[in-house]
Amino acid sequence: MTSAPGKDRLYVMQYPRDLLLDLHRRMLAIRLCEESLVEPILDGSIRCPVHLCSGQEAVAVGVCAALRQDDYVMGNHRSHGHFLAKGGRMEALVAEVFGKEGGCSRGRGGSMHLIDPSVGMLGSAPIVSGTISLALGAALAGKIRGDQRVAVSFFGDGATGEGVLYESLNFAALMHLPMLFVCENNLYATHMPIGDCRPACALSDIARPFGMESVCVEGNDVLAVLAVAQEAVAACREGRGPVFIEASTYRLRGHVGPDDNIQGTHTDIRPPEELARWRENDPITTFEARLVAEGAASDEELARMRGEVGREVEAAHAFAAQSPHPPAEELAAHLFKHD
């Protein structure tokens, strides 16, 4: 498998127009949904911690576009994008963030616990690296059943400091499990630059000692991510898994909340010029420009799409607003199944 650096841009027109527009729409849905949460976070109407994924949409969308609906995905604390890209309903996400009964987890989980088994989203959880081994199990289930299902674990660069990642890499490689380890390298583990966490920064190298196929991809190029993910998924379905994918990307918002500098106790220590450089490399605006430049879509079409997605976001907020909070008398509900 080869890496797909930015210089070797895949030609947009190699792809069906419907696919291109669908990828764009999915990224846009994530971005506009994320940005719609900023104001409610700042005015206090959203109270749970929200780790926005603005800037990292191409990883979630590119990977999930390579999957079938019955493939499995598991996420972490920053998984709004994974949930939406896998097909989770936006109103269920927004309602969850607002702590409503209509949320995907009935208000019991909040932003960090997103789930929709009907589309293969088995859940997300904020213990760093905690869901890697769970996704490993989902892949193992696929192997035992022989049902050709693939499992994806999304985790950040920070998770590469956790031992269970290496245990899972070993186990997955040993058992040839149909699993994608997708490391979203946004260069920071909360406040700590990756260079301060590890002696060497090449995260894609960490799986190689286990004999695992590893690839490094420009995570802000949705087509590059899609190409790598399609190849990895095909390998998994043929029993040539697992595959490790390092996707380089960047978060445009705070570690938690819209802006670490004005929120809570965090301070955004990232150099302003670095942030500016990555803003130039925004996965959505750069893709839009390519679509237009290569004649795949017109400005009008894209503006229309943006309007449609904007209305979806408004509808999701309207749904969340009218959804009730879980009643206090149901505090003890859902502890055990069938009890």
Add this chain to the structure above:
Amino acid sequence: MPTLTYVMAINQALHQMMEADDSVFLMGQGVKSPWYVGNAANGLLDRFGPDRVIDTPVSENAVTGAGVGTALAGMRPIVVHPRMDFMFYAFDPIINQAANWYYMNGGRLSAPVVVWGIINRGGEQAAQHSQALHATFAHVPGLKVVMPASPHDAKGLMIAAIQDDNPVVFIDDRWLHGIEGEVPAEPYAVPLGRAAVRREGSDVTITALSYMTHLALQAAEELAAEGISAEVLDLRSVKPMDRAAVLASVNKTGRLLVCDPGWQSFGASAEVAALVAEEGCAGLKAPVRRLALPDLPAPASGPLEKAYYPVAGDVAQAVRQLVQSQS
């Protein structure tokens, strides 16, 4: 009725459940080796193959997490830890993930995993090859914890644990593996959360778990010769605890000795004592007593080890003192 050893009763449960349900499978360290799990996995590999009997690398955290993940994906895994002490490495998947999952997602998806830990103690193995961690797991919302004392219950509780739609921690003790008892040939479940009166009595209630149940029964025999009638209640389930059975017995006898195979402080014995303190005090003729392990790591050297683990005589002595004391 056929007679089986405790360990072969577990083995029979695994054979029958794996036969009945394709989604049931076993994984963990040493499932190919009787040295690890004491014959509990005999014949499974040959019968069900390596896809469903998975001997794993030494990676408790990832392997247990993988078990939980297979459960989320529709399987019914049994993850075995040949020594409970190794389970500390698996606390995140068991406690943070499996126990919380169903509540945390509002009842959308549960993790029906059986995490099977063996208390493997004695023989001068010292502090890290001996621990009984049932109270630690029972403290966590979302987990059920069982500790069968008899071959009959070893089979029935293993089957119930596998069938349950939630994470269950199943704990056995290597000292029980050779014990023989009547075990029906057909599959059956012993309901979780139900205690069993092992011996009826009128002067004192002894609640016990796992190996301690046998000490309590031996003690009751000894005490009967002295004219003391002890009722032995085998809790079987640490959590949910059969509170009604405890209260019913204590209301009948008026005295309670709580025997527990774990450490005394902040353990399972405190929960039984607290239940009686909160709801069953009215008829008590004497203060509640407890007999558990001292608040110490297990020692290696034989004489220290002998001093560390209670025997039937200690149970009998505690009962005598209880019967002599007045409230």
